[in-house]
Amino acid sequence: ELKVEQNPLFLSMQEGKNYTIYCNYSTTSDRLYWYRQDPGKSLESLFVLLSNGAVKQEGRLMASLDTKARLSTLHITAAVHDLSATYFCAVDIFGETSGSRLTFGEGTQLTVNP
């Protein structure tokens, strides 16, 4: 059974600081996703990582993937209050007959304080 673990689960940081969220998964995957969720809202797609060594950046967020270590990171640079949300990583296991299904981590609840 595929397991996806995120850490930390809760992160409180000051504006302007840097931090990294880690996502470990237990089996080979076709692709890895990062999503953002605001309270009471749906999931917003941030990044799709498709291959070993993939790195993607959008604003103050940068995601990377190491398929050999089965590890993805989401790095936050110079955090601002607007980044406060819950961040999920999700691993996609695609099978020819089973199709695509996402297995999510527990989520990292990020709070950025002034």
Added chain:
Amino acid sequence: DAGVTQSPTHLIKTRGQQVTLRCSPISGHKSVSWYQQVLGQGPQFIFQYYEKEERGRGNFPDRFSARQFPNYSSELNVNALLLGDSALYLCASTPPSDTQYFGPGTRLTVL
């Protein structure tokens, strides 16, 4: 283009009742997936449908069923509701070989 739409937005039911949730995917997307997100947890995969056929099923009891229509919209049905079925139900729409785009969700409360 309109995104994924779901209805209703909120729903309150009592134990033992049945519920039907609806989802319309993004135009041109033929695959729809359903996820359950209990408060404080990550979403869990329930079903995936592609071209009206079930392509995958998560670890959910037979009380959960779904179908996809010729226009690619989908319904999720849950029978004999339990308190533990209270959750946000998310529908995701997927183009070929691409990310899954999530709808706004239906918040189900079972009393």
